[in-house]
Amino acid sequence: MSKIVIANRKFSTKNVNLFIQGVLIVLASILILFDVIWGSDGIGGNTISEIVQEFTNDSFFILIYLWGALAAHFFIPKRRIISLTLNDKLFGFLTVLLLGVVIGLVCGNYLESQDNTPFIELRTLVGSAGFVFGYIFWAQSFRNTPLA
Amino acid sequence: MRELLILNEFGNPQTVALIIIAAVSFVLGMNIVLFINDKEDDTVSDILKKWSYDKFFFLSFGWGVLFGHFFLGVTQRPFPTIDHFMSNLLSDWWPVIVVVAIVGIMIGIGYFLEKQDTLRVRPFWHLILLLLGVCYGHFIWTQNLG
Numbered sequence: 521m522s523k524i525v526i527a528n529r530k531f532s533t534k535n536v537n538l539f540i541q542g543v544l545i546v547l548a549s550i551l552i553l554f555d556v557i558w559g560s561d562g563i564g565g566n567t568i569s570e571i572v573q574e575f576t577n578d579s580f581f582i583l584i585y586l587w588g589a590l591a592a593h594f595f596i597p598k599r600r601i602i603s604l605t606l607n608d609k610l611f612g613f614l615t616v617l618l619l620g621v622v623i624g625l626v627c628g629n630y631l632e633s634q635d636n637t638p639f640i641e642l643r644t645l646v647g648s649a650g651f652v653f654g655y656i657f658w659a660q661s662f663r664n665t666p667l668a
Numbered sequence: 669m670r671e672l673l674i675l676n677e678f679g680n681p682q683t684v685a686l687i688i689i690a691a692v693s694f695v696l697g698m699n700i701v702l703f704i705n706d707k708e709d710d711t712v713s714d715i716l717k718k719w720s721y722d723k724f725f726f727l728s729f730g731w732g733v734l735f736g737h738f739f740l741g742v743t744q745r746p747f748p749t750i751d752h753f754m755s756n757l758l759s760d761w762w763p764v765i766v767v768v769a770i771v772g773i774m775i776g777i778g779y780f781l782e783k784q785d786t787l788r789v790r791p792f793w794h795l796i797l798l799l800l801g802v803c804y805g806h807f808i809w810t811q812n813l814g
Binding site: 536537540541543544547551554557558561563565566567568569570571572573575576583584587588590591593594595596597609610640643644647660663664665666667 | 687688715719731732734794811
């Protein structure tokens with residue numbers, strides 16, 4: 521128990537934010553470096569873009585929706601965010617996820633009936649739906665931005 | 669020979685998928701820890717929000733570019749004659765070079781304006797940057813060239 525408390529205190533220090541920022545930058549740099557290697561090794565079909573695109577052609581179609589929702593969540597904050605009894609961030613995330621599951625089931629059935637053809641229009645629509653739902657239910661506040 | 673084998677395994681699409689999933693799971697796990705700890709405003713979302721209203725306002729543009737690049741894509745670029753004047757290698761890579769240049773310029777502007785203390789990004793501009801990014805990823809940095 522005390523170990524957990526100490527670990528929690530360590531995570532709560534002022535420097536943790538800088539540390540997490542560093543972790544994110546290093547992780548992104550590693551992925552970009554790997555992707556350059558994979559892109560120039562002449563094997564083909566093994567870059568991150570191609571793998572992710574392949575994911576979304578079948579079982580992970582809903583990744584498009586999540587990408588749109590995350591775009592609204594990360595970059596478009598709101599003055600008044602939806603807040604119910606549950607922690608507002610968790611509530612928003614669960615709502616967006618539930619809507620995503622519904623959309624995924626509907627689109628999955630439709631795509632299966634269409635022999636898994638990737639439709640640009642459907643992808644745009646699903647991504648936009650993610651963005652709109654993300655903005656309505658899962659937006660962040662303006663706190664800690666210069667606009668606050 | 670052995671190095672070649674290792675390189676081959678490293679370039680295996682399954683390894684690539686594993687590395688992507690591992691990276692995403694790592695960020696997710698870290699975010700869960702950051703979410704349930706005592707300190708507020710330290711999750712990955714908060715960091716990305718703070719960055720995007722700060723020196724790294726290119727993030728929304730990059731996010732849009734990746735959306736268009738990963739999920740959309742045209743089968744023929746507008747003005748295909750431009751590509752005919754280039755070598756195969758260059759016509760494959762110029763969209764990447766251009767997007768790296770754009771992002772570099774945006775980071776430079778962000779740092780400059782942050783130092784001048786005149787950087788005021790608004791959500792509307794992030795929306796525009798996102799849409800511009802999606803257009804770039806869809807029309808120019810497309811994966812679906814026939």
